[in-house]
Structure formats: structure tokens, C-alpha cells
Amino acid sequence: xxNREKLLEQLTGVDSSKxxxxxxxxxxxxxxxxxxxxxxxxxQLTRDINIDMSMEDILERAFTKFPQTLPCDFLGLVRVRDxxxxxxxxxxxxxxxxxxxxxxxxxxxxxSNRKAGIYNLTxxxxxxxxxxPHYPGPLRSLAIxxxxxxxxxxxxxxVASIIDGAYNEADLSxxxxxxxxLSISIQNARLYKQVSxxxxxxxxxxxxxxxxxxxxxxxxxxxxxNNRLSPAMSGFWNQAVSNKCxxxxxxxxxPCENCPIKEVQRTGKPVFQRWQTDAGLLLxxxxxxxFNEEKQLSAxxxxxxxxTDKTKMEAQLVQTAKLAALGEMAAGVAHELNSPMTVIxxxxxxxxxxxxxxxxxxxxxxxxxIVNSGLRCKRIIQNLLTFSRQNQPPVTDIDLNVEVExxxxxxxxxxxxxxxxxxxxLAPFLPRLTANGSQIxxxxxxxxxxxxxxxxxxxxxxxxxxxxxxLLVRDRxxxxxxxxxxxxxxxxxxxxxxxxxxxxTSKEATKGTGLGLSVSLGIAExxxxxxxxxxxxxxxxxxxxxLPIEHQ
Numbered sequence: 001x002x003n004r005e006k007l008l009e010q011l012t013g014v015d016s017s018k019x020x021x022x023x024x025x026x027x028x029x030x031x032x033x034x035x036x037x038x039x040x041x042x043x044q045l046t047r048d049i050n051i052d053m054s055m056e057d058i059l060e061r062a063f064t065k066f067p068q069t070l071p072c073d074f075l076g077l078v079r080v081r082d083x084x085x086x087x088x089x090x091x092x093x094x095x096x097x098x099x100x101x102x103x104x105x106x107x108x109x110x111x112s113n114r115k116a117g118i119y120n121l122t123x124x125x126x127x128x129x130x131x132x133p134h135y136p137g138p139l140r141s142l143a144i145x146x147x148x149x150x151x152x153x154x155x156x157x158x159v160a161s162i163i164d165g166a167y168n169e170a171d172l173s174x175x176x177x178x179x180x181x182l183s184i185s186i187q188n189a190r191l192y193k194q195v196s197x198x199x200x201x202x203x204x205x206x207x208x209x210x211x212x213x214x215x216x217x218x219x220x221x222x223x224x225x226n227n228r229l230s231p232a233m234s235g236f237w238n239q240a241v242s243n244k245c246x247x248x249x250x251x252x253x254x255p256c257e258n259c260p261i262k263e264v265q266r267t268g269k270p271v272f273q274r275w276q277t278d279a280g281l282l283l284x285x286x287x288x289x290x291f292n293e294e295k296q297l298s299a300x301x302x303x304x305x306x307x308t309d310k311t312k313m314e315a316q317l318v319q320t321a322k323l324a325a326l327g328e329m330a331a332g333v334a335h336e337l338n339s340p341m342t343v344i345x346x347x348x349x350x351x352x353x354x355x356x357x358x359x360x361x362x363x364x365x366x367x368x369x370i371v372n373s374g375l376r377c378k379r380i381i382q383n384l385l386t387f388s389r390q391n392q393p394p395v396t397d398i399d400l401n402v403e404v405e406x407x408x409x410x411x412x413x414x415x416x417x418x419x420x421x422x423x424x425x426l427a428p429f430l431p432r433l434t435a436n437g438s439q440i441x442x443x444x445x446x447x448x449x450x451x452x453x454x455x456x457x458x459x460x461x462x463x464x465x466x467x468x469x470x471l472l473v474r475d476r477x478x479x480x481x482x483x484x485x486x487x488x489x490x491x492x493x494x495x496x497x498x499x500x501x502x503x504x505t506s507k508e509a510t511k512g513t514g515l516g517l518s519v520s521l522g523i524a525e526x527x528x529x530x531x532x533x534x535x536x537x538x539x540x541x542x543x544x545x546x547l548p549i550e551h552q
Contacts, residue, residue: 040065054089055077055088055089055182055185055186055189056089056091056093058182058185059075059077059089059090059091060091060093062075062091062178063075063091063092066159069174070143070159070166070167070171070174071141071161071163071166071167072159072160072161073095073135073136073139073160073161073162074090074091074092074095074096074139074158074159074160074161075090075091075157075158075159075160076089076090076091076098076157076158076160077089077090077155077156077157077158077182078101078107078111078155078156078157078158079154079155080111080153080154080155085100085101085105085107085108085111085155088155092135094132094134095131095132095135096129096130096131096132096135097129097130098128098129098130099128099130100128101128102128104125105128106119106121106142106144107144107156107158110144110145110146110156111146111153111155111156114146114148114153115146116143116144116145116146116172116175116176116179117143117144117172118141118142118143118167118168118169118171118172119141119142119143119144120140120141120142120164120165121139121140121142123138126138126139136162137162138162139160139161139162140161140162140163140164140165140166141160141161141163141164141165141166141167142158142159142160142167143158143159143160143167143171143172143175144156144157144158144159144175145157145172145175145176145178145179146179147179147180147182147183147186148180148183149183149186149187154183154186155186156179157175157178157179157182159171159175206224206226207226207227209226209228210228211228211303211304211305211306212225212226212228212229212233212303212304213225213226213228213301213302213303213304214245214301214302214304215290215299215300215301215302216245216261216299216300216301216302217298217299217300218261218265218297218298218299218300220244220245220246220255220261221243221244221245222243222244222245222248223299230306232277232281233277233281233283233304233306235251236248236249236250236251237249239251245261245302246259260273260285260287261287261300263287264287264288264289264297264300265297268289268291268297269289270286270287270288270289271286271287272284272285272286272287273285273286273287274307276498278494278497281306281308282306282307282308282311283304283305283306283307283308284304284305284307285302285303285304285305286302286303286305287300287301287302288300288301288302288303289301312518312521312522313522334381337377337381338378338381341374341377341378341381342378344370344374345371345374345375345378348367348370348371348374349371351367352364352367352368352371355367379409394436395434395435395436396434396435396436396437397432397433397434398432398433398434398435398437398440399430399432400430400433400440400469400480400482400547401426401427401430401469403437403440403441403444404424404426404444404467404469404482406441407441407444407445407448408422408424408467410445411445411448411449414452415448415452415465418452418455418456418463419463420452420455420463420464420465421462421463421464421465422464422465422466422467423464423465423466423467424467424468425466425467425468425469426467426468426469427468427469427470427471430469430470430471430480431471431478431480431549433480433547433548433549433550434550435527435547436523436527439523439526439527440482440523440545440547442519442520442523443482443520443523443524443531443545444467444482444484444545446517446519446520447484447520447543447545448465448467448484450517450543451465451484451485451486451488451541451543452465454486454488454489454490454540454541455486455487455488456488457488457489458487458488458489460487462487463486463487463488464486464487465484465485465486466483466484466485466486467482467483467484468481468482468483468485469481469482469483470483471549472546477548478548478549479529479546479547479548479549480546480547480548480549481544481545481546481547482544482545482547483542483543483544483545484542484543485540485541485542485543486540486541486542487539487540488540488541489537489538489540490535490536490537490538490539490540490541491533491535491537491541492537493537496533496535499517499533500517500518500521500531517531520545524545524546524547527547527548528547528548529545529546529547529548530546531543531544531545531546532544532546
């Protein structure tokens with residue numbers, strides 16, 4: 001109030017004049033404009049703290065506003081790096097070069113004393129500043145303020161002018177405020193880069209994972225995913241209108257029954273689930289809880305791993321181990337039976353010859369039956385030895401019809417005793433093919449046993465299994481086809497896609513493991529072939545093994 005009354009007295013006193021009034025008013029207006037400009041610069045810097053800008057860009061914004069606030073021909077930012085001072089940013093950007101800061105440098109003095117200062121120096125004292133000839137010089141006045149990060153001095157802000165005595169204490173105070181804001185900007189930029197780098201590393205890691213990963217909130221909305229769904233899994237995903245996980249993964253309009261996400265919400269612990277798709281894929285799904293700062297569940301991470309091939313391989317290993325054990329046992333039994341059968345057949349043949357010589361033909365006919373049955377047992381034993389032999393070449397030229405006959409000689413009795421008739425339709429002059437004979441026998445054996453089991457569940461007057469071979473030409477390529485057709489129960493359409501899935505079976509637990517067809521398909525694919533299925537529920541099924549015939 002005293003200053004106001006004094007001003008009024010100066011403006012309205014007896015000795016005042018209109019000229020003094022307007023001069024004083026103009027001076028006050030200029031001060032107000034200068035203060036407004038300085039506040040505008042500081043506010044601009046405050047806004048820039050939240051923007052990803054370089055120091056050069058921030059200095060340029062401040063430099064364009066300086067003419068309204070204080071004289072400024074040069075604006076520089078000096079940082080302390082490895083114990084040395086370095087000019088990190090300046091405006092104008094090509095104003096000068098500073099290769100080193102000497103011991104008498106005012107900037108070094110400000111950083112050492114941790115206190116802002118005003119300096120009016122001679123050109124000789126600023127000889128380390130090499131000014132671009134395109135700009136006026138030399139610099140005469142400097143206002144320098146230290147920049148702090150917590151309690152550590154990280155650099156200094158330099159405001160310089162070619163005018164001698166250009167700055168006062170009020171200007172220095174403004175420069176210090178400006179330096180403080182720049183310090184915050186530098187710290188913010190460093191933190192922003194750290195967060196951005198961490199975010200980028202996390203995103204790259206997230207996207208690099210080959211298994212599908214989803215982040216789902218507690219309301220079943222898919223928040224993030226890494227676009228790793230295979231074509232076989234992406235049917236519902238591409239067609240879904242809703243962003244709910246049950247719509248995108250299962251094609252449902254409401255949450256799944258016994259949804260694992262509910263279990264995660266209830267227990268706060270991970271949940272693991274195995275899911276079989278309609279396409280026959282086996283998927284291991286893991287649900288991991290994601291908690292917020294308040295230790296409350298905010299989302300669930302879902303990781304899907306396709307274990308179809310892995311499970312098939314495990315099934316093949318299990319089946320191979322069983323077959324190896326069975327083969328060793330069969331070989332032992334066959335060898336044990338081979339010797340007595342040789343004695344039986346030999347003795348029967350000697351007696352037969354004596355009876356024929358004595359013209360006792362009625363008794364000789366009985367011995368002929370014994371010899372023929374013994375020879376048949378001998379052939380079965382030989383086939384059993386061939387089937388169990390482990391040291392045979394894995395791949396050789398085979399006659400598909402011969403392999404069929406070997407299997408039927410071993411398994412036909414077992415099937416016939418179930419009142420099932422086996423009909424052979426083997427194509428003559430079938431080209432030889434390159435394959436593993438014992439593995440082809442294994443496939444046929446499995447198909448025959450499945451056909452027998454399918455017929456055991458129906459009540460028909462005539463139960464028939466037809467085993468056929470044929471030559472097929474498809475897409476200009478020749479295939480040998482081995483098919484097994486039955487008139488049994490057939491397969492429901494919804495189950496056709498599942499029958500080759502490891503451990504899937506429609507039989508009772510004591511009658512099947514669900515490995516046979518999976519292993520058979522694996523054998524077919526290892527021979528560059530496949531197995532095709534045709535079935536009608538209640539009428540029967542046909543399984544066809546297709547094997548390529550090379551160079552025919």
C-alpha cells in the first residue's frame with residue numbers, strides 16, 4: 001500500500017507531468033510483459049516434461065521466447081560426463097564450438113560452487129568459445145545456473161549476450177528457475193527412455209514367443225495377444241464379433257462351464273487344462289493370475305501350447321516299447337515252439353511214408369492231416385519270427401500282398417472265432433514298393449483288430465471284414481492302397497476328426513488305449529503316405545492306407 005501511495009503521489013503530485021506518467025506506465029507494462037513471457041517459457045517447459053522431446057528441441061522453444069524476456073544471443077546446456085564438462089545442446093545449433101572448459105571457466109566455477117552467477121568477461125577470458133563467423137561476437141555477459149538432480153550437480157545452463165552488463169539478479173533468478181525445469185526434463189527423459197526400453201523389450205519378448213499368449217481381464221475381454229494362433233486354431237478367432245475370450249477361442253456366446261478363469265479368480269493360483277479341439281488338436285492351456293498394486297486380481301495370462309505332435313511321438317514311443325517287448329517274447333516263444341514242431345512234423349512224415357509203403361492208406365490219411373497242420377503251425381511260427389525280428393533293414397522293397405498274407409495267417413483264426421468272415425480282394429500284379437514291412441504289418445494288424453471290435457458291438461446275421469489291395473492314380477502319382485472294410489457300428493461324424501488323436505478311444509478302458517490309429521497314422525506319414533477314413537454310423541467303416549509307389 002505504501003508503494004502504491006508513493007506511485008500515486010509521483011503520478012499525481014504537483015511536480016508530475018503527463019510525460020512522466022506515460023514513461024512510468026510504459027516501464028511498468030514492459031516489466032509485466034517480461035514477467036508474463038518468463039512464466040510462459042517456464043509453463044512451456046513444464047508441459048514439455050511429459051513429451052518425448054530432445055534437449056535441442058526444448059532449448060529451441062525456450063530460445064524463441066527469450067527476446068521478450070532478456071537479451072540472449074547464445075543458450076547452452078552443459079552436462080557433467082565422466083568427470084568432464086561437455087556441451088550437450090545449444091541454440092543456435094551452429095553458434096559455436098567448445099572443445100574443453102579451462103580451469104578459469106565460469107561454467108566450471110558455477111558447478112564447483114553449486115551456485116548461480118553473473119559474469120562480465122573479456123574476449124580473452126572466453127577464448128575457448130569458438131564462435132561461428134556468421135554470428136556476431138564476442139560474448140560479453142553470461143548468466144549461468146547449476147542444474148541439480150536430487151543433491152548432485154549434473155550440469156549448467158548458460159545464457160549469454162554480446163551486450164556488456166546485460167543481466168541482473170532478477171534475470172539470474174529466472175535462469176535458475178529455467179535450469180531447474182530443464183533438470184526435471186532431463187530426468188524425465190531418462191526415466192521415459194528406461195520405461196520405453198523396458199516396454200519395448202517386454203513387447204518384443206511377448207511377440208517372439210511362438211506359443212499363443214493372451215492377456216484377459218476378469219470380465220473375459222482379450223486385452224493383448226501375440227498373434228501366434230495357428231490356422232487350425234484361428235477359425236473362431238477370425239469370425240468372432242465379440243472380444244470375449246470364450247467367443248474368440250471357443251465360438252461361444254457365454255462363458256464356458258467350469259471356466260478356469262473362474263477358478264483363478266477363486267483361488268488366485270495358476271490353473272492347467274488340456275483341451276482337444278474339434279480339429280483334433282491337443283492343447284495344453286495354462287492360466288496364470290496377474291495382480292495389481294493392491295494384490296487384487298486384475299487379469300489372467302493364458303498360454304496355449306500345441307502338444308499334438310509331442311503326444312503322438314510319446315504314443316509312438318510307448319507303442320514301440322510295447323512292440324519291442326512283445327517281439328522279444330514272441331521270438332522266444334517261436335524259437336521254443338520251432339524245435340518240437342520240427343520233431344512232430346518229421347516223425348509224422350516218417351510214419352506217413354511207412355504207412356503208405358504198407359498200403360495202409362486210411363491210417364496214412366490221418367497222418368497227412370497231422371503233417372499239414374504241423375506245416376501250417378511252422379509257417380505261423382516263421383511269420384511270428386519275421387514280425388518280431390529287430391535287426392532287419394528299416395526300409396526295403398516289399399510286396400504288399402505278401403505282407404497282407406503274413407498278417408492274415410497270424411490273426412485270421414483269432415478273428416474267425418468271433419464268427420467274423422474275412423474276405424480277401426488282393427489286386428494281382430501290384431507293383432512293389434519301398435517300405436518297412438514289419439511296420440506295414442503293424443498298421444494292418446491294428447486296422448483288423450479295430451474292425452473286429454466294431455463288429456463285436458453289432459448284432460448282424462453276417463459279419464464281414466474285407467481286406468483289399470489296389471493301385472490308385474491320383475494327381476499323376478501312383479499309390480498302393482491297402483484297405484480294411486467292415487460292416488460294423490461305424491463312426492459318428494463328430495468323432496471322425498478325433499480318431500487319430502493319441503489316447504482317444506471309444507472302447508472300454510480294458511479294450512483299448514487310444515494309441516493304435518495315432519501310431520498307424522505316424523507310420524503312414526513316415527512313408528510319405530496317409531490313412532483315409534470313410535464311415536457311416538450304423539453301416540460300417542473303411543480305413544485305407546495309401547503308400548506312394550516311387551519310379552513306377
